[in-house]
Structures are given as structure tokens and as C-alpha cells.
Amino acid sequence: MDRRLLRGARSRRAVTRRAVDIASVDGLDGLSFGRLAQDLGLSKAGIQTLFRTKEDLQLATVETARQVFIDAVVRPELHAPEGAARVRALIERWIDYAAGPLFPGGCFWGATLPEFDSRPGPVRDALRRQQAAWMETLATEFQRAVDAGDIAAADPEFAAFQMSAVLTAANVALRLGDERGVAMARRVMEDLLAPS
């Protein structure tokens, strides 16, 4: 890899990692070349060279959030045995990600999907793809728990929809200083994972 290109890729990653933190609080509309330059001690012109437009910056930020999210929440469970224990571990990692919080504004998707869900374009498309991938991960792991005989047969898409909805609600409650949402999300998880 050309050395300049590598430096460019590293710089892009440093900028977008900071952009993920900002967007978790202020949304993807809260991003600007000037603010990022100031935060990171870089020149605004340098950042503009890395990302030509605000939309390019937003798309690169979504991609970095996706990678960080997968590393923090999804990937650690991939080698755990399939079944109810893996679903539980996946959801507990999600709760850690939101409650930690990994990003200062909590769940990145909870902050940005409602921001863009009514605004057709590439940013909404990227957020929708990530939402679909997360639902697919949840549904797949629920189905594997059914197949393993750990839990009663159920519609995995319905279970994933409910679980994703209550986790998103728990994230908002956490942002408002209310811990009860997490406890209620766990109750929903235990109901969904009731033994067969």
C-alpha cells in the first residue's frame, strides 16, 4: 500500500472515530469539518481533503460506527456455543455498549436512525442496511437457540423485533438517567428465552 494512501486511511479512521462520538450526542447533522478540525488539532482544509463533502463524512462515520459496533458487540460471541447462552451474551454485550457507554451519547444507531429515517438518500440507506443486519443477527441467534432445543419454537423475526425495540427504548431511558429500562429489557429477553 502506498504510504500516503495508508496515512490517508489512518487519518480518515482517526477523524471518523471522533465523528462517531460526536454523532452519538448531536447526530450526523452535528458533524462539521470545522468542529472536527478543532477537536483533533488538524487543519480544516486537511479534513476537507480526506472527505470531500459532508455526506461523504457522514457515510464514512456510519461505516466506522458499524466496525466498532461489530467488534464490541457481535464478533466476541461468534465463537461461543450457539443457543440461548449466546443470545443472552450478545444482548448483555449490547447493554454494556449502551450503558458503558462506548460512545458518549450511547447507542449510535439510536441517535442517527431516527434522525435520517424520513430523509431518503445514501445516509438513510447505510443506516437501514446496518439496522437490517442487526435484526438478522438477532433473528439468526434466536433461531439457533430454538434449533438447539434451548427455547420454545417461536417466530425469530418477531423475537428480534421485540428485542431490538426494547433495547433501543432502554438506551433512551439510560440517556435520561433511568436504569429501569435495562431491567425491563432483560425481562423481555428472559421471556423470549423461556425454555421449551
Place this chain on the structure above:
Amino acid sequence: MDRRLLRGARSRRAVTRRAVDIASVDGLDGLSFGRLAQDLGLSKAGIQTLFRTKEDLQLATVETARQVFIDAVVRPELHAPEGAARVRALIERWIDYAAGPLFPGGCFWGATLPEFDSRPGPVRDALRRQQAAWMETLATEFQRAVDAGDIAAADPEFAAFQMSAVLTAANVALRLGDERGVAMARRVMEDLLAPS
């Protein structure tokens, strides 16, 4: 009431009603005096006189959204008989409100609470009060359905949390062009309203 004051109140209402529509799509950060002036054919200075600061405008917009929401979703059910039928009617009105949609970006609260949930201040406080009032309405009606003997005894706050979470998720799904979220929210409602 002083005639000038009345005109002022009417103008404020006309401006904030338009602001609710804008915020449902672009968030409360998407509001500006200039944009509202252009949309409504008013002078920017005139709107700035009605709302001194952007935060005042945001707070007045939240208050108008609250009134329109209550008129559309909550008030029509207040005279219906208490019990499971009233819970069902309340939730169907909420679905109409989001699916209609009453506001071009769908649920106003789904667009603005995630925008402000990590940003302490009067706007977050106002959104939190409205969220708490909606949860309280749902919990009260679930408890009345239990008291009426229509449904099995259950924790009304847990039922309200689940119902609110899946409605919010159904609203996001609608924005993304996916009707299945509404069907799944209805399944959750029917599970919660299972007869005693």
C-alpha cells in the same frame, strides 16, 4: 385578552404548527427562523420577535406537538369505557398517528427524543416530561383493563414500556417503508391484552 396578544398567540401557534412538521423530518435542530419565515411567507424579524431564541422556538414547538398529539391520540379515548377495548383503541389511534402520518416525518417524539436525550437542558426536560406522561397514560389504561377483569394481572409499567418500545420501533420501520413493524406491534399488544 388584548387584541395584539391574541394575534401574537395565533401567530405563535401557526409558526409552531409548521415547526412541528419540519422537526418531525429534520429534528428540532432543523428549525430556523429563516426557514420558517420562508415557508410561511412571514418576515424573519417578525418570527424572531415571537420567539426570542432558537431554544424558545424549540420549546414552543414541543408544546404544540404535545397538544396536537393529545388531541389526535389520547383525548378521543377518554370517554370510551375503560378496559381492554380502550387500550386497543388508544394504540390503534397511535398507529394511525404514525402511519397516517399526521406529521410528515411520522412520530414527533420518535424524531426528537433521540436527538436530545444526551443533551441536558430545557428541551430534553420537556421531551422527557412528555415521554413520562405517555408511559403513565399507557400504564394507567393497562391497569384499568386489569381492574375491569379484561386481562390477566400484570405489571402495568412493564406493559407500558414494551408497548411504547414496539410502537416507536414500528414508527421507524414505517419511515423506512416497512409495514411489518406495525403488524408486530399489534401482536405485542394482543399478547399483552390476553384475557385473564
